[in-house]
Amino acid sequence: MANLKSADKALPFNLPGVDGTNHNLQEYSEKNAVVVIFSCNHCPYVRAWEDRMVEVQADYASRGVQLVAINSNDAVKYPEDSFAKMKERAQEKKFNFPYLRDESQKVAKAYGAERTPEVFLFDKSGLLRYHGVIDDNYDNPAAVKIMYLREALDAVLTGTLPRTTETKPVGCTIKWK
Amino acid sequence: MSLKVRFLYSEDCPSHEEALRRLQDVLREERVDADIEVVRVGSFEQAEKERFPGSPTITIDGRDISPIANAHYAPACRAYRLEDGRISPLPSTFMIREAVLAAKRES
Numbered sequence: 001m002a003n004l005k006s007a008d009k010a011l012p013f014n015l016p017g018v019d020g021t022n023h024n025l026q027e028y029s030e031k032n033a034v035v036v037i038f039s040c041n042h043c044p045y046v047r048a049w050e051d052r053m054v055e056v057q058a059d060y061a062s063r064g065v066q067l068v069a070i071n072s073n074d075a076v077k078y079p080e081d082s083f084a085k086m087k088e089r090a091q092e093k094k095f096n097f098p099y100l101r102d103e104s105q106k107v108a109k110a111y112g113a114e115r116t117p118e119v120f121l122f123d124k125s126g127l128l129r130y131h132g133v134i135d136d137n138y139d140n141p142a143a144v145k146i147m148y149l150r151e152a153l154d155a156v157l158t159g160t161l162p163r164t165t166e167t168k169p170v171g172c173t174i175k176w177k
Numbered sequence: 178m179s180l181k182v183r184f185l186y187s188e189d190c191p192s193h194e195e196a197l198r199r200l201q202d203v204l205r206e207e208r209v210d211a212d213i214e215v216v217r218v219g220s221f222e223q224a225e226k227e228r229f230p231g232s233p234t235i236t237i238d239g240r241d242i243s244p245i246a247n248a249h250y251a252p253a254c255r256a257y258r259l260e261d262g263r264i265s266p267l268p269s270t271f272m273i274r275e276a277v278l279a280a281k282r283e284s
Contacts, residue, residue, distance in 0.1 A: 044256035044266035077221065078251060139265050172254045173189040 002120070002131055003112030006165050010034065010122040013107045015070065015100035018087040023068065023098045029126070032064030033156050035149065036120040037134075038113040038174065039069040039099070041089050042080040045171035046117050048138045050093055053117070056134070056149060057096045063157055067097035072108035073116070073175040081175070108174055115169040119149055123156045130156075132167030180237050180280050182211040187218050187232035190254035196233040196267045203273045209281065224250040231255025235268065235276070238284065242268060242276035 004011070014024035028034045037053060039046050057067045073081040083101050090099045102108055111120060121130035130152035137144045152162035184200060186193035197215070204211055218229045230248035232255060234241060243257055257268045 042253065042256075044254050044264055047256050047264040048266065078253065079249065139267065140263070170191060175253070 002114075002118075003110065004120065004128050004131065006128055006131075008128045010036070010120070010126045010128065011107070011110045013070070013100070013102070013110075015102055015107065016083075017098045017100045018083070018090045018095075019098065023100055025126075028066045028068070030064075031066045032124050033060075033066070033129075033153055034122045034126070035065065035067045035153070036111070036122070037067060037069045038072060038108055038111070038116055038118040038120075040071045040073045040078075040081045040116045040172070040175075041085050042073070042078055043116045043172035045115075045138050049117055049134050052134055052141060054093060054096055056153070059150075060153055060157075061096070063153075065153060065157070069095070069097060069099045070102050070107060071099065071116075072102035072105045072113070074105075074177045075103075076177075078175050105174075105177060113174060115171040116174060117171050118169040121149065121152050121156065130162050130165055131169075132164075133170050138170055180209055180211045180277070180284060181214075181239065182209075183214045183216060183234075183236045185216045185218055185227060185229050185232070185234040185236075187229075187252040187254070189252060190232035190266070192266055193233045196235070199268070199270050200235055200273055203270060203277055207274065207277050207281070209277060218252050221251060224252050233267065235273065237276055237280040240276075240280070242273060 012025045017023045075082040123129045134149045135144045136146040148167055155162040184197055218224050229250050230245045231253050254266050257265050259265050259269050
């Protein structure tokens with residue numbers, strides 16, 4: 001279960017990205033919203049959702065929203081989740097957000113993340129306003145009825161609370177060492 | 178008409194119940210007499226032993242319904258490429274049915 005509850009402050013991180021630089025939470029302090037998504041390469045739930053992650057970033061970038069994906073999986077037992085493979089995936093899918101490596105798994109443990117993908121949306125003050133799934137249909141984008149993350153972003157960007165602040169994350173378990 | 182059907186899954190991976198339901202529906206609709214052997218894969222050792230490329234895996238007469246070349250065996254979820262090109266954690270009903278019909282023809 002996530003260690004953060006609604007209105008809790010975002011926890012700091014400083015992690016290497018596939019772009020060759022380290023990224024820390026502080027560098028997004030001027031953003032209107034930061035979306036931390038625990039993610040990885042191998043999980044088919046991530047793979048089903050990742051185009052939609054790119055679309056969310058593209059659609060909301062101009063409104064000061066920043067997605068950040070973090071891969072905390074054990075890459076020894078799951079080699080598809082290695083840093084080298086992360087770079088390939090980011091290039092292949094044209095990720096428009098940082099894709100960071102949490103090798104020690106400390107960030108995932110601090111957040112209490114359990115699944116991939118698992119969304120933590122923070123507002124301009126760095127407070128948690130939504131946690132859970134991206135939308136209600138991992139399998140078929142055309143069949144999505146509730147776009148939980150987008151709806152939460154729309155609320156947060158207008159200074160209101162999302163109608164839904166928590167959904168149960170759906171996806172693969174984070175692969176612990 | 179009897180086929181040897183195995184359904185292997187990992188508890189770490191959600192939605193396996195939906196995959197099993199799809200398999201049961203197809204077998205019933207195609208009037209295939211088969212007892213589904215359901216196997217829970219809980220470790221890397223077992224995944225290697227079962228040649229388990231991920232959850233869920235369905236084999237019919239020993240053949241994976243969607244074989245993976247150079248598979249990595251692990252108690253994790255696996256990705257299926259559906260007929261429309263989408264990636265999914267589950268095989269589609271179409272995919273399962275194609276495999277069942279092919280097995281029926283060969284048996």
